[in-house]
Amino acid sequence: MKIFKIKYIAIAVASLLMVSCNNDDNMMEETSIDFSGTFVQEDQMGRPAVNTVFVSSDSKDAFNTTIPSQQGAMFQSMFQANLTGLSPAYANDGDANALGLDAATFTGLLATDVLNVSLxxxxxxxxxxxxxxxxxxxxxxxxxxxxxxxGGEDFSENPSLSNDNVDANDKEFSDSFPYLASPW
Amino acid sequence: MKKTKILAATVFAAIIGLITIAADHIDAPAVSGTSADITDFYAFQGEDTNNLVFVANVQGLLSPDATTAASFSENVMVEFNIDTNDDKVEDLVIQAIPRDGKMYFFGPYAPTTTGLNSMINELATKSEVAISSSSAIVANQNGMKFFAGPRDDPFFMDFAQYGEIIGGNASGFNSPGSDTFAGTNVMSIVVEVPKSEIGGSGTINTWVEAKSKQ
Incomplete structure (x- = not known):
């Protein structure tokens, strides 16, 4: 009888210890964090609003999963069709914007969706x-x-379409890291 | 019983999905509203002009209430891509992935494979920062600075009126316009890195990707 009890207690204590060991993630943290596996692309972005404005609805996911070095070949013509369809400033042959870029050149730049950054x-x-x-x-x-x-060649065309009249953020940014404002 | 529940949940998710697509940046229907849905990307010179700052924001249009419950998915790795020789292929990456309340960073380092499928090289420079709630927790490690957590959405635009114009319901913007993103938050990842580690001088091409573990 007594021996049985001791056995039971011993088993109970041992299993408790095992359970608490298994539950204790911190014990093994530095060696056990799992970063393995293959991560597959679902979204990407270079310049602001490019996909939103220039990619047709049924191609948005495809654009997000095309690597930048292939985006120009695959999407420039769609960008150009959407640009000339959208903007009266690009309705006629020879139209350009204030950077001097015609529809083909401008959309060629934008279709490769990377952000150029000076160091x-x-x-x-x-x-x-x-x-x-x-x-x-x-x-x-x-x-x-x-x-x-x-805006056309000198930023003067279609004034009601060329400025959304929201010129600044709703909170001040910081000059110091992390620069973005605290959440609402 | 179970089937009904699943069906109801699916229909509900579909409806929420539609609403989210209608209001969001509308650029990633497959992952809309998740922490794999990139809302914005910034790259600018830091307060210390020897450094460059990368910002990736995910999960747009979070209300203050929704922000409290928002989190980074441990399945999603956010990858900053840096092309130093203008071939539009990444030469360096900085990878960010959350685990148990911390955001871990690997890099910058040269990945062994480029493109749509990525792995994490755990031998690369590794840094970490506790994920913030409302006040910012900042880590200084390996000569870099790190932040991850909710922030005010820095993006501003009268997106609602743009939708009206595209939809044929308006002929132009209003003056003044109305910032569709005012009063909303995003989940933000910010990294400040010495320029010397990402090309030194000249012009780089950079973009951000959200990648999900398969």
């Missing part, structure tokens, strides 16, 4: 002087893109 100084999408040297938090990238799409 040598000012980083901005467009600040009046520097063009496509990065993307800063406060850059009004949508108005820049609307101007390049709808």
């Amino acid at each position: 040598d100084g000012t980083t901005t999408f467009y600040d009046g002087t520097n063009v496509l040297t990065g993307r800063a938090l406060a850059d009004d990238v949508i108005t820049v893109e609307l101007l390049l799409i709808f």
Whole structure:
């Protein structure tokens, strides 16, 4: 009788120990975190709003899963058709934007969706002087893109389409890391 | 009983999906509203001008309430891609993946394979930061700075009016416009890295990818 009890207690204690060992993730943390496996692409982004504006609805996932070096060949013609269909500033042959880019050249640039970034100084999408040297938090990238799409050769065409009249974020950014404002 | 539940959940998810697509950046229907849905990407010179800052935001249009419950999926790896020789193929990557309340970072390092399918090289430079809630927790490791957690969505645009224009219901923007993203949050990953580790000088091409474990 007594021996049985002791046996039971011993088994109970042992199983408790085992359970608590298995549950204790911290014990093995440094060696047991699993980073293995193959990670397959589902979304990608270079320049702001490019997929949203220029890729047709049924091709958005395909664009997101095409590597940048193949995007131009696969999507430039779709970009050009959507640009000329969307913007009166690109309705006629020979039309260009303020960067001097005609429909084929402009969409050729955009279809390869990477962000060009300078390592040598000012980083901005467009600040009046520097063009496509990065993307800063406060850059009004949508108005820049609307101007390049709808504004014509001198930014003067289609004024009601070339500025969304939202020029800044709803919270101030910080000058220091992590730069973005605290959440609401 | 179980089948009914699953069906109801599927229909519900489909409806939510439709609403999300209608309101979101509409650019990734396959992963809309998940932490694999990239909303924005930024790259700019840091406060220390020797450094470059990368920002990847996922899961757009989070209300303050939804933000409290939002998290990074442990199945999703966010990968910053850096092309230093202008062939539009990544020469270096910085990978970010969450595990148990921390965001782990690998790189920058040269991946053995490029393209749609990636693995994590655990021998690469490894850093980590605790995932923040409302106030920012910042880690300084390996000469870099790291942050992961909710932030105010830095993007601003009258997206609703853009939709009206595209839909043929409006002829132009309003003045003043209305920031569709005001008062909303995103899940944000921020990395600040010395320029010397990503090409040094000149121009790089960079983009961000969300990749799910298979």
